[in-house]
Amino acid sequence: MTFDDFGLTTELLDAVKASGYTTPTSIQQQAIPEVLDGKDLLGAAQTGTGKTAAFTLPLLQRLAAVEPQGKRRPVRLLIIAPTRELAAQIHDSVKQYGSNLRLRSAVIFGGVGMQPQIDRLRKGVDIVIATPGRLLDHLQRDNLRLDRVESVVLDEADRMLDMGFIHDIRKVMKKLPAERQTLMFSATFSREIRQLASGMLKNPVEIDVAPKHSAADTVAQSVYRLDKAEKRPLLSRLIREGDWQQVLVFTRTKHGANNLSKQLDKDGLSTAAIHGNKSQTARTKALDGFKNGRVRVLVATDIAARGLDIDQLPHVVNFDLPHVAEDYVHRIGRTGRAGNSGEAISLVAPDEGKLLKGIERLLKRSLRRADAAA
Secondary structure, three states: OOHHHHOOOHHHHHHHHHOOOOOOOHHHHHHHHHHHOOOOEEEEOOOOOOHHHHHHHHHHHHHHOOOOOOOOOOOOEEEEOOOHHHHHHHHHHHHHHOOOOOOOEEEEOOOOOOHHHHHHHHOOOOEEEEOHHHHHHHHHOOOOOOOOOOEEEEOOHHHHHHOOOHHHHHHHHHOOOOOOEEEEEEOOOOHHHHHHHHHHOOOOEEEEOOOOOOOOOOEEEEEEEOOHHHHHHHHHHHHHHOOOOOEEEEOOOHHHHHHHHHHHHHOOOOEEEEOOOOOHHHHHHHHHHHHOOOOOEEEEOHHHHOOOOOOOOOEEEEOOOOOOHHHHHHHHOOOOOOOOOEEEEEEEOHHHHHHHHHHHHHHOOOOEEEOOOO
16 A cells, blocks of 8 residues: 555645655554544554654645635644644644645744744644643633634643643633544553543544554563662662663653652763653753763653654663553563664562552563562
């Protein structure tokens, strides 16, 4: 199958070709015809599956079919994403695929000044890509209206639930016309996601391309059982004795990420932290340093690590176990990619025993116990 088979316009097909893509991914093959058809959709797909193009291409085609009227054009497509990074990535895709179309877009998120965003919105845009908090700010200040929106996309809806955005999302949805097309994407179809979808989507088509809960065979997984106070000294020792030059460490909270980063720095290990409170500039700088070898240890929360694309990452450490077992699979999936081997180590305190059991139940096997005294 090729992109030509979808009946996309020449302008879109030219943009796809210019991007270097020739064969549609599984989610694109399944989603594009349904979205073109105007149907609501509930999709289980993770970063790297091509889901952004799966909704961007057909929605751009639907928008371009109606010529924009005048300068004060209404917002007709709204895309909501949980983080600044993802909103910016989606905006890049919208600009890339829509480069031959006469459609205008704006990306709005927090952490930067509002005025440039207000100026952009006032000029009139067809497409808004936004994070929930800043979108609500603009709505409350009457900087934009959503009463003419034809399609709305909720991307990484599971993250938005985790981050506590659900009330903001509900407020935004009330500002949209009842007659609209709604697409929701999530890494998994959890009970909470289905509940959320049932109140927002009408007879949705379901597409599931999320990998089943298998951890990569190329990742060696082990667990150290120890007291909380012993975690950081052991982590420092493992990095030094193993001569690890690049390790991604997960903590459960932003505060925990900051503290651990400072402590590892004091241990003489070049460390940076990324989480939701860090500015876009700080996150980019930390990630660049990690990729080029200036930063040896990158400490991250789950949210900040979504969409991180690091080739041949050899080591992942769960300093804290995640509350959701599926997140363990996402975390360790950062290593052992493209046939390379990788190592995933979990440091498990006594109060995390239940979380460990949940992970092992999901994996349908016990993880190897390692000896911290060795």
